[in-house]
Every structure is written in C-alpha cells, then in structure tokens.
Amino acid sequence: MAIPVNRTNIRIHPDYKKVIARFFNTGNERSLLIINKVMQMDDKDAEIVLSNIFKEFSNRYRNIYDIFLKHFALVKDLLPLNEQHAISEKKLLIGAYFTMEYSIEAAALFNPSIVEDPDQGGAGAGQKKVIVSFRATGESHISSLVFKRGLLDENGMIHFEPSGKYISEGIVTQQKNDNKLAFEKLLTQMVLPEDIYPTILKQLQDPFSYKEIEKALKNALLKIESATEKNKIKYDILSMVNTSYEVHFPPESLLSERVIFPVTLTEKNGIEDARFVKFIEDDGSFTYIATYTAYDGSFILPHLITTRDFCDFKVAPLHGRAAINKNLALFPRKINGQYAMISRIDGINNYIMFSDDLYLWEEAILLQQPKLPWELVQIGNAGSPIETEKGWLVITHGVGPMRKYCLGASLFDLDDPTKELGRLNEPLLVPNEEERHGYVPNVVYSCGSIIHGDKLFIPYAVSDHASSFATVPLKELLEEIINSN
Incomplete structure (x- = not known):
C-alpha cells in the first residue's frame, strides 16, 4: 500500500x-x-x-x-x-x-532539518513553533548554516516569520586550549624546513588558540614559494591542534539573520548537511545538537554543534576510529546509559554506534545494507531517529539507478536499536517532475523531520537547489513499516 x-x-x-x-x-x-x-x-x-x-x-x-x-x-x-x-x-x-x-545563498538553499523551538510562547492549540536549518551555498560552492523560525499550524502547514535584513556571522571566540609543550613534541615528529620550527614556536603563547597558530603559520611559511608545499605543511600542522570554537550572536538579532560560516581550515570549503536534534538529558534538561560534515576542499571530517538558544553555539570536531565519513545523526536521548549515533562510515551501509563520550566514537555496528532496487547504490539516514511508541523511526535516503535519491523509512527497537523491526519496500518520497531539476538532478533529501500531531512533517531538499515540505500520516506510516517486515 x-x-x-x-x-x-x-x-x-x-x-x-x-x-x-x-x-x-x-x-x-x-x-x-x-x-x-x-x-x-x-x-x-x-x-x-x-x-x-x-x-x-x-x-x-x-x-x-x-x-x-x-x-x-x-x-x-x-x-x-x-x-x-x-x-x-x-x-x-x-x-x-x-x-x-x-x-551566502547565491547557488542553493537546501538539505533542511527541523526541531521544536525552545520558545513556544505564542503558539496556539494544535500549533508548534519550530526552527528549520538549511545548508546555504554561495560562490565557489562554500556552504554555511542558516536558519528560519516558523510555526506549524493545526493542519500541518508551516508559516515562516519574515526574514531579517541584516545578515551576520556573529562573534567568533576560541579558548586557548592547546598545550604548547605537547604541540612542540608533535612538531618534532614532522619533517619541516629548518627555520620554520622555531619561527612557529616563538610566536605562540602557552596555552594557545587555533587562531593564534593560524597567524603564526601565516608568518612562518612566507618564504615557501610552492603553494602546494605551503598548503600541505599548513594542513598537516593544523590537523594536530584543537579546532573548537564558539559563535555568539546578539540576542536582539532575528534568527534568520544569523549564519554560521566556515571558521577553521578543516571546514573552509563548507559546513555541510547539519542534522539538528533536541537532545534530552537524563534529568529532563535539553540541548540542541547537530552533526555536520566539515569540508576543506579535499577531506571531510564530522563535527558537532551544540546550543541551548540558537544564539550561542559551540562547535567541535568528533574523534575516534568510527568518527569518519558523512551522514552521522545523533539519537535524541541516551540508550541504556550511552549516547547513540546512526552513521555511514563506508559510504554504502547504515551503521549504529554507542559511546560514553559524546565526542569520541570508536566502534560501529552494521545496521542496514541496501537491498531494494531504489537503494542499491547506498543507504543512509535522512536525519536523527525519532522516538515513537512503536520504535525508533528513521527516515532514510536511498540511491538507485541514474543516481536518483529517494526517501524511505525504517523502524528499530526502542531498547535495542540494533534490531530492525521493518523497512518500507517502496520509497516514501520520490522526486516528481517538478523536483527533478536543479544543481544535482533527481534528488530529494532531508536532514531531519518532526512529529506534529498525527503527522510526520518532512522538510526536504529539491535537487540540491531549493527546499520544500511534505506531511505523512504517522500511524499509517508505522503500520506499513511493520507490515512490510
């Protein structure tokens, strides 16, 4: 059906x-x-x-x-x-x-995710205030993170507040959290031109920040004529230091005026595909957490953003043998005392990971493999798992013939999400004729959905160019997944 x-x-x-x-x-x-x-x-x-x-x-x-x-x-x-x-x-x-x-949006505004607004003031009966994040892409295909504040009405339609006039990157701050002595030991393991080593060290305080090492490298590498050699040395050294930072926006600014633009070398070509989730702590408090892909033009690294108010953000890289590739999505709460994450570490299959440390992920367990014609190339998540009474609902994306992206859905056991309870045999959402054309044709893609009333509300990208929205009756969706097992 x-x-x-x-x-x-x-x-x-x-x-x-x-x-x-x-x-x-x-x-x-x-x-x-x-x-x-x-x-x-x-x-x-x-x-x-x-x-x-x-x-x-x-x-x-x-x-x-x-x-x-x-x-x-x-x-x-x-x-x-x-x-x-x-x-x-x-x-x-x-x-x-x-x-x-x-x-910032000259090329595209796509790959949306959605979470409940921390401020529900003004929402009427059957309504829910929400925050939608988007991947904005501009000149040279550099991606940043932008937001819109909206209201889901009792019929499942979304209404956005008018966009603000002034766009701001906010104020970026970085703590001095790198130890100079430890960094000096790491430098001795590298093969560097003779005069670079002391030139770098004499410019650094103890401890030092990421921005300070960037400035020190700019001065230390002036004499290297080869751009290729200069960039390689710079990347190798910066990969050894802490890339964490914070972004602060004025409280009086509108949410739509805030943009998180790449700050560090590891993300200089893009902050891609943020998957936001409202994470509930054991004591009932909550934090908004997003995984995203940092792209430097050659390499990708998974990062994490945390915020309580969408005004002040903390950004940090993930570590560990399993913190690789794209498509990481955090569960909205701990499971059996551990953080849990959906991932796609090999680019093909869905995995699940558990960890005691939010920023350290060492092991991944195979969860799903492509098996249906519309997903044979690869399967991945389309946002964080959603808790329902029937199990963890995971909206997936599958890639099939002609590299067409479709959305699917799967269900996993609440207590043991390594157990798949069912998977739709047919795609949930397929690009229609109007959605087939864009920067990357034949693609529908999402980075996060939300339950509103008796419906699942799905924001989705249209061929890597624009964004749209759809609703699905939740009860019918869950029943079809279970019956398809």
Whole structure:
C-alpha cells in the first residue's frame, strides 16, 4: 500500500540578496601595495571616498564601521609598528578596501532539518513553533548554516516569520586550549624546513588558540614559494591542534539573520548537511545538537554543534576510529546509559554506534545494507531517529539507478536499536517532475523531520537547489513499516 504523502505548495528558494561582509584577502604583497596607495591619497579625497562607501553600503549592515575596523586589524601587522599608529585617520578606508560582499545563498538553499523551538510562547492549540536549518551555498560552492523560525499550524502547514535584513556571522571566540609543550613534541615528529620550527614556536603563547597558530603559520611559511608545499605543511600542522570554537550572536538579532560560516581550515570549503536534534538529558534538561560534515576542499571530517538558544553555539570536531565519513545523526536521548549515533562510515551501509563520550566514537555496528532496487547504490539516514511508541523511526535516503535519491523509512527497537523491526519496500518520497531539476538532478533529501500531531512533517531538499515540505500520516506510516517486515 502506498503511503499518502501530502506535498505542500511551499518552496524556499535561495536568496542571492543575502550577503555578508567578508575579509578580502589579496595576499601580503598586494595588501601592502593597497595600504600604501591609500596612505598616499589626499586626506580630502580619502574622506570623500569613504563617505561614498558609507552611503552605498551602510544600510546593508548593522555595524559596517566595526567591520572595516576588524578587517583593517587583519592587515595592519604588515606595517612597521611606528607606521601602524600613524594611519588612524585612514584605517576605516583601508578596512573598506579589504572587505568584500559574499552572497551566502547565491547557488542553493537546501538539505533542511527541523526541531521544536525552545520558545513556544505564542503558539496556539494544535500549533508548534519550530526552527528549520538549511545548508546555504554561495560562490565557489562554500556552504554555511542558516536558519528560519516558523510555526506549524493545526493542519500541518508551516508559516515562516519574515526574514531579517541584516545578515551576520556573529562573534567568533576560541579558548586557548592547546598545550604548547605537547604541540612542540608533535612538531618534532614532522619533517619541516629548518627555520620554520622555531619561527612557529616563538610566536605562540602557552596555552594557545587555533587562531593564534593560524597567524603564526601565516608568518612562518612566507618564504615557501610552492603553494602546494605551503598548503600541505599548513594542513598537516593544523590537523594536530584543537579546532573548537564558539559563535555568539546578539540576542536582539532575528534568527534568520544569523549564519554560521566556515571558521577553521578543516571546514573552509563548507559546513555541510547539519542534522539538528533536541537532545534530552537524563534529568529532563535539553540541548540542541547537530552533526555536520566539515569540508576543506579535499577531506571531510564530522563535527558537532551544540546550543541551548540558537544564539550561542559551540562547535567541535568528533574523534575516534568510527568518527569518519558523512551522514552521522545523533539519537535524541541516551540508550541504556550511552549516547547513540546512526552513521555511514563506508559510504554504502547504515551503521549504529554507542559511546560514553559524546565526542569520541570508536566502534560501529552494521545496521542496514541496501537491498531494494531504489537503494542499491547506498543507504543512509535522512536525519536523527525519532522516538515513537512503536520504535525508533528513521527516515532514510536511498540511491538507485541514474543516481536518483529517494526517501524511505525504517523502524528499530526502542531498547535495542540494533534490531530492525521493518523497512518500507517502496520509497516514501520520490522526486516528481517538478523536483527533478536543479544543481544535482533527481534528488530529494532531508536532514531531519518532526512529529506534529498525527503527522510526520518532512522538510526536504529539491535537487540540491531549493527546499520544500511534505506531511505523512504517522500511524499509517508505522503500520506499513511493520507490515512490510
């Protein structure tokens, strides 16, 4: 029996007008030339240029003044100390020359997940306030994480609050949590050019932060002409240090104005496919946790985001032999005293993992293998498991002929989720004619669903370009899964 799937008429498209102000890195040599040209400008001319910049761009940002100062600070060390103090009247203009706008959604807005809003104030009977996260992709296919706040009504339709005007990356902070002596021992195990080793160490405090080692490497590797060699040394060294950081947004900012943009080298090409879940602790308190894939252009690493209010976020990498590949999704509570995670460590099959430590995953148990025609290439999760009275409901994705992605569903035992109770024989959601076209054709994909009333509400991506939504009657879905076993 085919499960009735009700597609909404809502389609969320990328908005190329959503821009952030990024640092425009021209390299040290060109940067110094630009600074010197600004310094040679007549003061009156410089004042006119800066005034025109403010007229054109200040209404696009809450704090463009602070942005220019921040970007000036990133280049001022190129000058001798005595000259740094002499250019105070032109520092804003210099900062403007090292600023560029980046359209965070220029290419796509897709792979959504959904969780219950921590603030349910204002929700009426049969309604639920929700937060939907999206993968936003812009120029050079760099992905970041954005949000929308919405309301699910009594009929299962979603209504979003208007998007904010000012997009912000927030304030990034990093604790000094790397021990210099331990790091020095690791460096001795590497084959490095002779003068790099002491140049790095003399710039570091004890302890030091990720940002400090990045700055030290920038200076230490200046003399290496080969870009390939420079990047390899940089990546090898940075992979040995702690990449944790925090992002803080002003409480008065709208959720839709907040973007978590790549911060560290390990994620410089993308924060991909965040799967958010409301994690309930043993004492009843809760934290919102998301797994995501950090991509540096060559390698992928699983990371974790935690937040209580979607205003302050903590980001850290996962460790262990099983913390590899994509498609990790955390269960919403501990099972038999342990954290549990669905994963796909080999790129083909679904696995399940258990751990006493949220950030350390050593073992993976094979859970599901592709067996049906529409999933023969690979099977993976489409978000965190959802607890129901019949078992753990896992929405899956399967890849079949012509690399077509469909959504399926499986059920696992509540007390022992290594036991599969059933799996749909037919796809739950297949790309229809209108959904087949996009950046990656023939794809429907989700990073998390939610139960609302008697329905399962499924946000899903449309061919890696836009996002849409569907509902499924929960009772019928669970019965069909059990009967298909």
